[in-house]
Amino acid sequence: MSATRLWALIRKEFIQILRDPRSLTITFIMPLIQLFLLGYAATSDVRNVPLAVLDEDRTPAARDLLAAYRAADYFHIDYDVTSETELRKLIDGGQAGAGLIIPAGYGDKIASGQTAEVAFVVDGSDPTIAGTGLSAAQLIAQAKATALVVSRAAQLGQSGAVRSLIDMRTQVWYNPDLVSAYNMVPAMIGMILQFLTLQLTAAAIVRERERGTMEQLAVTPLSAAELMVGKLAPFVLISMIDAVEIVVVGVLVFNVPINGSLWLLFALSALFLATTLGIGLFVSTIAHTQREAQMSSMLFTLPAIFLSGFFFPIAAMPKVLQYASYAIPLRYYLIVARSIVLKGVGADALLPEIEALLIFGVLITALAVWRFRKTLD
16 A cells, blocks of 8 residues: 555645535534534423413412412423313413313312312423423422321311322323324324425436436526426326325324314415425525535424424423424424314414415515526626
């Protein structure tokens, strides 16, 4: 082995790498992104679950019970509702992950030493949050009931056993058995739609540019809009076929119930495609090679996987990452897919998510079209 020849080859490879500063930059940035996402977002610890409270008692005893839930970091009381209909609407729309119902007469029963019933409902569409939420709610109620028993026994001078004063009745909505497949199958629609359209769109257009055929297409009578639509249309069709395939397999193999409108699901899937196709088109305008396009696509794919709620609950993430998740279109689509499939909700309950996807679709597509036209000029 000749050290001179080996050094010449190594020097040549370094020169090649340095001539591609974009890929080199991504190579150094990607590990940092993975480190931060895995370190902070990859957690199954459930914290700050949005809680809706229906307090029909409005007594000091009821406020004392709410204080116990507020003190625990498992829940964050975000909504004070006045009816079960309002509570269900919040859970249907995904704004609340659980609901606490304190019936009228709760304070009187506690004061008289009777057992008071309290209802706790949890959104079972996410089994991780639902399972932890149920356990936490029961533990908080038991701890509060024990404190009340000890306090009452001390007041009455009793030393024997005293029955519990709080009876927590729990109920899981939409997914009573907490089957994880019911949560993952609808989410896979969004993940596959994003992955396929982003990767295939970016790679296909860059491939044309690498082969020199993009310039040939640019000098044809095709307008820029016709060229763009013609390049993207096959990926739209392929992605929608994949979405149908996932739904069919999910129903037949995993027995996932479809409680909502499939037409609404596929219509909003097409809306979500506007964002993923736009991102893929944008990546294709800034990448020069297929490898660079694939690496650039990962800069969008990794945050989407970790910050959208696909694997890990958003409520368990640090506040900074929770705020960052609002910039991830997949976050909104996952709420849409899971709500339609498991909860059977309509478009009226998903208006915030639909509006967000519409805004993302318009902005990202406009930016991508502008960049695409610029690269053709």
